[in-house]
Amino acid sequence: MFDMLGKLGDVKRKMEEIKSRLNSVYVDGSAGNGKVKITLTANRAVKEVFIDPSLCNEQGREELQDLLELAMNDALIKAENVSEAEMKSAGRDLLPGFPGF
Numbered sequence: 001m002f003d004m005l006g007k008l009g010d011v012k013r014k015m016e017e018i019k020s021r022l023n024s025v026y027v028d029g030s031a032g033n034g035k036v037k038i039t040l041t042a043n044r045a046v047k048e049v050f051i052d053p054s055l056c057n058e059q060g061r062e063e064l065q066d067l068l069e070l071a072m073n074d075a076l077i078k079a080e081n082v083s084e085a086e087m088k089s090a091g092r093d094l095l096p097g098f099p100g101f
Contacts, residue, residue, distance in 0.1 A: 014090045019043065022083055029075025036067035038075045042082040 022042035029038045035055055039048035055064040 027078035029071045031067040031070035036071040038071040040075045044079045
């Protein structure tokens with residue numbers, strides 16, 4: 001019983017370490033053949049937004065909105081995949097044989 005509680009404490013510490021490390025892992029999402037690019041941390045914090053100047057006019061406004069949505073969703077999916085892989089890896093290391101890892 002105490003061994004399991006100790007392992008759970010280890011898991012919590014490991015998860016906090018991973019969360020901290022994910023702040024330094026960057027993913028890029030893009031849309032429109034690179035006209036819009038979004039850079040996020042793997043913890044899903046926006047770090048950079050690039051918008052091609054050709055989209056910065058009234059005619060490009062609707063396209064820009066669509067591309068921002070696509071690029072953001074692309075980056076969010078990538079960030080989630082990195083985060084999930086890190087968490088599963090930590091869980092396997094700390095709780096081998098535990099269901100879900």
